[in-house]
Structures are given as structure tokens and as C-alpha cells.
Amino acid sequence: MFGPAELISQLLVGISRSMILFIVCAGLSFVLGVLRVPNIAHGSLYMIGAFTTFSITKMFAGSAGFWIALIVAPLLVAVVSLVAERALFCHLYEREHLMLLLFTFAISLILGDLVKIVWGAEYKSVSAPALLKGSISLFGASFPRYNLFLILVGPLVAIAIWLFTNKTKIGKISRAAAVDREMVGVLGINVSWVFAIAFVIGCYLAGVGGALVAPTVSITLGMDHTLIIEAFLIVIIGGLGNMWGALVGSLIFGITHSFGVLFWPQFAIVFPYIAVVIVLLLRPKGLLKSVW
Amino acid sequence: MFKSIVRTKWFAVVAAIFILLFILPLFAPRFFVYIFALIYVTSLLAMSLNMVVGYGGMFQFHHAVFYGVGAYAVALMLTKTSLPMWVGFIAGPIAAAITGLIIGWFCVRLTRLYFGMLQISLGSLIWAIVFRWYSFTGGDDGIHGVPMPSMISSLNSSYYFILIILVVCLILMYMIIKSPFGSTLQAIRDNSQRCEAVGINVRRYQLGGIVVATFFAGVAGVLFVVLEKSVFAEMLFWVLSLEIFIMCLLGGWFTFAGPILGAAIIVALRTFVGRYTEYWTLILGVILILVIFFLPEGVMGFFQDLFKPGAKEAVERK
Amino acid sequence: MLQVEGVTKSFDDFMAVNGANLTVNQGEIVAVIGPNGAGKTTLFNLITGALKRDKGRILFKGEDISELPPYEICKKGITRSYQIVNIFPRLTVFENVQVAVLSYQRRSSNLFRPAQSFAVKETRSILESVGLLNKEKNIAGSLSHGDQKILEIAIALGNEPELLILDEPTAGMSPEETQATIDLIKRLATGRGLTILFCEHDMDIVFSIAQSIMVMRHGETIIQGGLEEVRSNKEVQEAYLGGD
Numbered sequence: 001m002f003g004p005a006e007l008i009s010q011l012l013v014g015i016s017r018s019m020i021l022f023i024v025c026a027g028l029s030f031v032l033g034v035l036r037v038p039n040i041a042h043g044s045l046y047m048i049g050a051f052t053t054f055s056i057t058k059m060f061a062g063s064a065g066f067w068i069a070l071i072v073a074p075l076l077v078a079v080v081s082l083v084a085e086r087a088l089f090c091h092l093y094e095r096e097h098l099m100l101l102l103f104t105f106a107i108s109l110i111l112g113d114l115v116k117i118v119w120g121a122e123y124k125s126v127s128a129p130a131l132l133k134g135s136i137s138l139f140g141a142s143f144p145r146y147n148l149f150l151i152l153v154g155p156l157v158a159i160a161i162w163l164f165t166n167k168t169k170i171g172k173i174s175r176a177a178a179v180d181r182e183m184v185g186v187l188g189i190n191v192s193w194v195f196a197i198a199f200v201i202g203c204y205l206a207g208v209g210g211a212l213v214a215p216t217v218s219i220t221l222g223m224d225h226t227l228i229i230e231a232f233l234i235v236i237i238g239g240l241g242n243m244w245g246a247l248v249g250s251l252i253f254g255i256t257h258s259f260g261v262l263f264w265p266q267f268a269i270v271f272p273y274i275a276v277v278i279v280l281l282l283r284p285k286g287l288l289k290s291v292w
Numbered sequence: 293m294f295k296s297i298v299r300t301k302w303f304a305v306v307a308a309i310f311i312l313l314f315i316l317p318l319f320a321p322r323f324f325v326y327i328f329a330l331i332y333v334t335s336l337l338a339m340s341l342n343m344v345v346g347y348g349g350m351f352q353f354h355h356a357v358f359y360g361v362g363a364y365a366v367a368l369m370l371t372k373t374s375l376p377m378w379v380g381f382i383a384g385p386i387a388a389a390i391t392g393l394i395i396g397w398f399c400v401r402l403t404r405l406y407f408g409m410l411q412i413s414l415g416s417l418i419w420a421i422v423f424r425w426y427s428f429t430g431g432d433d434g435i436h437g438v439p440m441p442s443m444i445s446s447l448n449s450s451y452y453f454i455l456i457i458l459v460v461c462l463i464l465m466y467m468i469i470k471s472p473f474g475s476t477l478q479a480i481r482d483n484s485q486r487c488e489a490v491g492i493n494v495r496r497y498q499l500g501g502i503v504v505a506t507f508f509a510g511v512a513g514v515l516f517v518v519l520e521k522s523v524f525a526e527m528l529f530w531v532l533s534l535e536i537f538i539m540c541l542l543g544g545w546f547t548f549a550g551p552i553l554g555a556a557i558i559v560a561l562r563t564f565v566g567r568y569t570e571y572w573t574l575i576l577g578v579i580l581i582l583v584i585f586f587l588p589e590g591v592m593g594f595f596q597d598l599f600k601p602g603a604k605e606a607v608e609r610k
Numbered sequence: 611m612l613q614v615e616g617v618t619k620s621f622d623d624f625m626a627v628n629g630a631n632l633t634v635n636q637g638e639i640v641a642v643i644g645p646n647g648a649g650k651t652t653l654f655n656l657i658t659g660a661l662k663r664d665k666g667r668i669l670f671k672g673e674d675i676s677e678l679p680p681y682e683i684c685k686k687g688i689t690r691s692y693q694i695v696n697i698f699p700r701l702t703v704f705e706n707v708q709v710a711v712l713s714y715q716r717r718s719s720n721l722f723r724p725a726q727s728f729a730v731k732e733t734r735s736i737l738e739s740v741g742l743l744n745k746e747k748n749i750a751g752s753l754s755h756g757d758q759k760i761l762e763i764a765i766a767l768g769n770e771p772e773l774l775i776l777d778e779p780t781a782g783m784s785p786e787e788t789q790a791t792i793d794l795i796k797r798l799a800t801g802r803g804l805t806i807l808f809c810e811h812d813m814d815i816v817f818s819i820a821q822s823i824m825v826m827r828h829g830e831t832i833i834q835g836g837l838e839e840v841r842s843n844k845e846v847q848e849a850y851l852g853g854d
Contacts, residue, residue, distance in 0.1 A: 038405065040534075088581065095588070097405060098351070102541065103584050105534050109577030117571065225531060233413045236406070267424050273417035277398075280410055284402055467722050475701070475725045476718040479709040482698035489658060490710035491684035491769055492718060500719065546700070 009141035010262045011255065016147035018254030019154030020213045024227065025234045025246040026161055027205025033241025034174050034198035036097065040104040043228030044111035045081060045203045049073045049210020050219045051115055054124045057214075063129030070211050077207030078200050080111075085199045090192055108224065116221055128215040146215055153212065157205075161243055164201075174198045230272070237279040239286035248287055252279070313455060317448045326519075329451045331559045332458045333515045338539040338551035339465060340508035345537070346545040347469055348501040349481025350399075351408030354415030355536055357395070358506035360528030362388035362513025364422065367435045367523045377441050381514055388510025389503050391418070396502035400495040412530055419528040434524035438517055454515045461508055466548060468504060477501050538576070542583050544590025553591055611636045611805055612657070612688075612773055617666030617676075619649075619656055619829075626652040628829035629666070634773065634807050634822075639799050641816045642809040644826035650809040651693060653826070654777050657807075658690050659683040670773070684713075690775035691762035699751030703742055706750050706761055708733045710768025733768070739801075740764045740794060756787035763794070767802075774798065776808035780815060788815070795819055817841075 028042045052073040057065035084107055092100055127133070128146045135142040165171040177194050217223070234253050238245025253272045260271030279287060317325050341355040365387035369380030395414045399407045422429045429435070444453040468474050476497055480487045484494045517523060526532065535558065543554025558576070566572055583590070614632040618625070627649040634640045642650050655661040657668055659680040668676040675683050689710075698706050711729040712718045720728070737743040740760050745753065750761060759779065766774055779795065780788040792815055798804050810816050816823065817837060824834040825846050833843050840846055 038409065092584070099584050099588065102534070102537065102580060106577040106580035106584070109573040109580070113571045113574035113577070225529075229412060229416050229530060232409055236409045236413070267421070269420045269424065270417065273413065273420055276413050277417065280413070281398070284410075285406065464722075467724070470724045470726070471722055472712045472717050472720045472725045472728055475705055476709060476712065479698050479701060479705075482700050483696060485660070486696050486698065486765070487709070488680035489660070489684060489690060490765060491681045491713040492709075493681045497718070504721075
């Protein structure tokens with residue numbers, strides 16, 4: 001039915017898509033681990049990252065725009081999230097989980113419409129920079145250069161996050177806060193700021209994901225909704241707050257989806273959901289240890 | 293003595309409201325009749341959610357799925373089979389309750405956030421299937437022009453049908469909440485550990501609560517089809533689930549009539565605001581933030597606390 | 611009636627209960643004493659099924675109950691109160707106890723009849739016996755701490771237990787409330803013929819109610835015996851009574 005070349009190429013496509021999911025989910029998981037809040041607005045920030053990338057690439061001629069956007073778009077997203085956190089969110093930390101969750105939903109509703117106001121409802125597309133255009137031949141199948149780039153970027157981001165959480169002071173503190181927030185308070189650290197920083201870093205990663213995904217999809221309203229559900233599932237099957245879990249979950253999700261596209265395109269989106277259900281039946285609390 | 297007077301007063305007010313609603317089509321314009329019918333459908337949906345969220349304390353994050361399943365079940369039965377129409381009407385709630393049983397069976401093994409996220413995932417699976425299965429469910433187009441029995445096909449007759457079913461369901465739900473089952477469910481919400489210690493199989497009761505609530509969500513789905521004669525895949529989308537959540541929150545979690553109020557406010561706002569702006573979700577978001585910050589017990593809860601300060605104190609202590 | 615044989619429970623590396631032994635005979639009042647962190651509450655959690663033991667056996671009326679979930683153990687006839695108030699704060703005092711009575715009468719799944727019509731007599735009689743009947747309509751969360759502790763016991767009585775386990779029943783009470791609670795416990799034991807297992811910090815209370823005492827330290831049972839036997843035990847004196 002399908003040759004090995006097609007299978008391998010589809011596998012690589014799946015992995016490259018997983019890398020974007022991973023970057024976004026690592027951010028979501030980080031926030032979930034430290035703040036204990038599933039941030040529904042994470043998807044909206046990802047969407048803003050993608051739309052901003054579109055605008056920036058329009059501003060510059062040639063490929064420079066994309067590279068600039070890759071730096072600037074996530075920073076912009078981080079600023080948006082910082083404002084939301086300091087202005088509103090930080091006053092709610094003592095409240096029930098449900099309220100925090102609904103608050104992030106409110107933010108996602110507001111951001112969704114703001115995107116509509118700023119960019120309109122039409123589809124947008126971004127072309128990949130010249131360096132990453134076209135395809136290369138791999139195991140007899142042609143494979144887009146941009147996807148190869150994603151496969152390289154994913155592990156780099158993973159290493160960066162690992163270095164941050166394990167080697168920097170603020171990373172260690174936020175990891176400790178995830179496990180035992182009272183203790184961090186006792187140490188005389190301002191927990192509120194730890195939360196703010198963790199939140200902004202998580203959202204920054206959503207922006208990175210949005211910028212990276214821009215050349216591979218049509219950028220549209222509603223991409224936030226699809227993504228956030230996927231990201232929730234990935235974070236659950238990986239183990240809440242566990243970064244490596246986010247990686248494993250993303251790979252499961254991305255690869256089952258890309259094989260779904262190959263075997264039964266109409267129901268491709270069903271395959272990852274089935275994978276999630278199977279994982280949760282076997283390991284209700286996720287594959288790797290949750291930080292909760 | 294005083295209490296019974298208050299009670300008869302309440303009863304009189306409620307009866308007066310219902311009589312007013314019953315004669316509404318006689319004088320109100322068609323558009324209002326339609327909006328009121330839509331509010332009834334949405335109220336029933338919100339109240340069914342509140343049974344598990346407000347009274348059961350479960351994180352039922354994807355309640356819209358059961359609403360959608362009920363609606364699709366009746367729409368498919370009426371368009372694709374030649375079975376008598378009443379079979380379709382009964383099939384809606386039953387299909388919803390069976391879906392509730394299956395999804396709930398997985399969910400009650402987990403707690404709180406895990407429960408909610410698992411439910412979103414299982415519910416989204418059903419949404420994805422409905423969304424993609426063009427040949428059967430019409431995919432993202434949905435199903436339109438569902439045939440209705442002539443008795444309830446006009447707007448006014450469907451209005452009466454919906455109102456009567458709503459009243460019947462409200463009475464049933466009230467009885468359930470006040471029954472031993474209902475009070476056990478509330479006890480589980482307050483303290484599930486203690487319930488286990490007094491011999492209650494918590495998971496079984498939670499599952500029972502989900503099945504009952506999803507049954508009523510299915511009824512709401514059927515009523516939606518009666519009103520609109522259409523179904524859409526969006527009915528199963530998780531954004532609607534959170535919108536119903538907002539209705540319960542806005543009206544008041546721990547009150548019986550709160551969700552009706554919440555549903556009425558949201559539906560009415562959406563209709564009237566929608567005339568002036570296309571940015572309805574932005575306004576919904578702002579409302580939600582205001583409620584979270586200033587009315588955490590909802591509108592009804594706010595008024596109840598004015599009269600019954602004990603309950604609030606109890607929660608703060610907790 | 612209840613035999614705990616070599617029961618062990620550890621959390622990660624910490625041995626909370628390490629080979630504890632306990633015997634409770636029908637109609638007896640047994641106290642478990644020991645310093646903070648000796649594993650008393652964990653032992654109670656193991657007996658009532660809130661936690662699963664790692665090793666050992668728990669027999670109730672000759673039947674091994676160590677694998678049963680809490681609600682099954684309750685149905686066998688063991689109920690408990692908690693050290694830290696553990697009630698249904700949003701429900702009324704009456705409803706708090708009624709939940710347990712309904713569960714005992716297996717009427718909790720009744721869907722369409724008002725709950726007010728069930729178990730009223732039984733619930734009232736329990737409230738009367740603990741002295742909370744005049745507060746039956748109050749919201750439980752708004753009661754004073756002492757009343758909440760009494761309500762704890764009332765809820766535990768709802769299931770008509772044969773063995774009642776009380777975890778520090780007088781913790782945080784005023785001296786008058788404490789005395790009233792001691793009287794209540796004695797009344798329950800004689801009036802209802804209950805077997806009672808409790809733990810308590812206050813040695814005066816222990817020696818005034820208990821007929822048999824089990825002493826725990828670091829999760830281990832040092833000794834179980836009558837009052838004099840325990841009082842005169844050297845190890846107990848060194849480890850516990852002497853240090854007080």
C-alpha cells in the first residue's frame with residue numbers, strides 16, 4: 001500500500017509537527033507545574049505569535065523578516081502575558097482552581113477577539129525563509145527543508161529549557177515552587193514574582209511555537225482552540241508539569257496524527273485522540289511522573 | 293409560621309412567572325418568543341450541568357458533548373429512519389445518558405483537574421468524529437430541516453412544547469436534588485473522603501449523577517432541535533461547554549435557579565449585543581472577568597448570602 | 611473483635627507504621643497513645659481503609675478487611691471520627707448526620723422522594739444523644755469548633771457502628787467541652803453497647819475512660835495491656851509517660 005519511503009517521510013513530518021507541539025506544551029506544562037493552572041489562554045498566545053510573525057515578515061523584504069519575527073514575536077507574546085498576569089491574574093492565586101481556569105478562559109476569549117480586530121478574519125500565510133525553502137531527498141522520498149529545521153530546533157529548545165530549569169537560580173526556584181510552594185515562601189523569596197516569571201516564560205514558549213508554525217499552516221482564527229485541546233491532552237498523557245512528558249506526549253500525538261493522515265485522511269484527527277484514550281486507560285496519571 | 297408564609301409567597305411568584313411565560317406568545321413579537329424558547333433550552337442545559345458541578349462538585353468540563361449527542365440522536369433518527377417520531381425524541385436523552393455513562397465511567401476514576409481534562413479529551417474525540425463524518429452527521433455543515441411532527445412545527449407550538457418539557461424537567465430535577473440521592477451527591481461534593489467513611493461508594497454515586505445530568509442535557513439537545521430544526525457540530529465543541537460553565541458561575545453555583553438566570557443573561561446579552569457588534573466573545577470575556585473578581589458566588593449566590601450569611605462563612609472557613 | 615497483626619505502612623522512605631499490633635475485644639474501650647508522629651492516625655487510616663497497608667493483616671470479627679475500600683469497611687460496622695474536623699460544611703447539622711443514616715439504611719440512591727421524609731427519627735435520636743438537636747438547622751460550617759467535633763462523632767454514629775474509632779475526640783476543646791465529650795463517650799459505650807477505639811493526648815482522659823491501652827512509638831507497638839500494666843511498664847515510662 002505504502003512504500004517505506006513514504007512511511008519514513010510521513011514519520012519525519014509527524015516528528016517535525018511534534019516539535020512545535022512540544023515547544024508549546026513545554027510552556028503550558030511549565031505553567032501548570034509551577035502555578036497549578038491549566039492556562040487556556042496559552043492557545044491564544046500561540047495564535048498571536050503566528051499572526052505577529054505574519055505582520056513582521058510583511059514589513060521586511062526577503063527572508064530577514066522571518067528571522068526577526070522568530071525573535072520579536074515571542075517577546076511580544078511574553079509582554080502581553082506579563083501585562084495580563086500583573087494586572088489581573090496575580091490577584092487570583094489564592095482562589096479556587098476552577099476560578100483560575102475560568103479566568104484564563106476569559107483571557108482567551110478576549111485575546112481571540114482582539115486578534116480578529118487587529119488582523120481581520122481572513123486566512124494569512126507566511127512563506128519560509130529562502131534558506132529553508134524547497135525539499136531535500138531523504139531515503140528516496142522528498143522532505144521539506146523547513147520540517148528538517150523544526151526537527152533540529154525541537155531538541156535545542158528542550159536543552160535550553162533543561163539548562164534553564166536545572167542550571168539557573170530562577171529555574172531552580174520555580175522547580176522548587178512546583179513541588180513545595182510553602183517552602184519557597186519560607187526561604188524569603190517573593191512567590192508572586194516567581195509565578196509571574198514562570199508564567200511569562202511559559203507564554204514565551206507559546207509565542208515561539210506560534211512563530212515556528214507560521215510557515216507550515218494557514219494562519220487563522222480558531223487555531224487557538226484546536227491547539228489548546230491538543231496541548232491539554234499532551235500535557236496530561238505526558239504527566240502534568242513534566243517537561244520530558246510533554247516531549248513524549250507531543251511525539252505520540254504528532255506521529256499518530258501524521259500516520260492517520262496517511263491511512264485514513266478523513267478521520268486523521270481521531271487517531272491522536274484514540275492514542276490519548278489508550279494511554280489514559282493504562283496510565284490515568286500520565287506516562288511520566290507528574291510534579292503534582 | 294413565618295417560613296411557610298415566605299414559601300407560599302415564593303410559590304406565588306414562581307407561579308405568576310410561569311403564567312406570564314405561558315401567555316407570552318399571545319402578545320410578544322415572534323423574535324421574543326424565539327429568544328425565550330432559546331433561553332429555556334439553554335437554561336435546561338445549564339441546570340443539568342449545575343447538577344454535577346454545583347451540587348456534585350465534579351469538574352464536568354465537557355458537558356456540551358451530551359447536549360450535542362442528544363440533538364444529533366434525535367436529528368438522525370428523524371431524518372434517516374422511518375421510525376415513529378416519538379422514538380427519536382426518547383432516543384435523544386437516552387443516547388446522551390449512555391454517552392454520559394461511558395465517558396463518566398472513565399472520568400470518575402480520577403479527581404478534579406484530571407477528571408476534567410480527561411473529559412475534555414474523550415468529549416473532543418466524539419466532537420472530532422461528528423465533525424469529520426460527513427456522510428453520516430453532515431460534518432461541519434450539520435443537519436438542517438429536521439422534520440417535526442405537525443403538532444410542534446410552528447414557532448408558537450414549539451415554544452409551548454419546550455416550556456412544558458422545561459417545567460417537567462425542572463420539577464424532576466428539583467425532586468432529585470432534594471432526594472436522598474441529591475443530598476448524598478452534595479455530601480460528596482462537600483467532603484468525598486468523609487462520604488467513603490460513612491459507607492458511600494463515591495464513584496458509583498458520581499457516575500449516577502453524571503448519567504442523570506447527561507440525560508437532562510440530552511433533553512435540552514432534543515429541545516434545541518425542536519426549536520431550530522437543525523444541529524451543528526459546534527454544539528459539541530468545548531467552547532460551548534465552557535460557556536455553559538460561565539452561565540452557572542454567573543447565576544450562582546449553589547443555587548437551584550441560578551443557572552436559569554445565568555443562561556437568560558448570557559443568551560439575552562448575546563442576542564442584543566450581537567446586533568451592534570461582532571465582538572461578542574470579547575464582551576463575554578470581560579463579563580467573566582468581572583464575575584470572577586466581584587461575584588464569585590454568582591448573582592443568585594450574592595443575594596442568598598445577603599439573607600443566609602452562614603453558608604458563606606462555612607465556605608470561607610473551608 | 612478487631613485484630614491488627616504486624617501491620618506496616620511506609621510513605622516513600624518514612625515508616626509511619628512499622629509492625630503494629632492491636633487487639634480490641636467486644637465492648638471494650640481501648641486507647642492508643644504515643645508521642646506526635648508515632649503513627650496513631652495512620653494506624654486508624656489503615657483500619658478504616660483510607661490507606662492500604664503494605665504488610666500485615668487487619669481482622670474484623672475474624673474477617674480480613676485489609677483489602678476493602680473504606681465504604682465497605684464502614685458497612686462491616688466500623689466508623690470513625692477525625693482529629694481535624696472533617697464534616698460537610700455547606701450542609702445543615704441534620705443533613706450531616708442524615709447522609710450517614712441514609713447510607714446505612716441503603717436509601718441513598720432513592721431519586722424522587724424528598725430526603726426530608728427519610729431517616730428523620732433515627733437522625734434526630736442521634737442528634738439528641740449527642741446534644742446537638744437544638745442546632746439541627748444550623749449550617750455545619752458555622753458551628754463552634756467544639757460542636758463540630760461533636761458533630762464528627764454524631765456522623766460516625768449514623769451508620770450504627772459496632773466499633774467506633776475516635777481520633778483525638780477532644781482536640782482543641784475547652785475544659786467544659788472536654789468533660790462533656792468524656793461523658794458522652796462513656797454514655798455511648800454503656801448506653802449503646804459500642805466498642806470504642808480512640809487516641810488521645812491527654813493522659814488524664816485516657817486513664818479515666820480506657821480499659822486497655824496500646825502504646826506506640828515510631829510506628830511500633832511497645833505494649834498493649836490494662837491500665838496498671840501500662841503504667842508500670844518501664845519502657846513506657848521512659849519513652850512516654852516519664853517525658854511528659
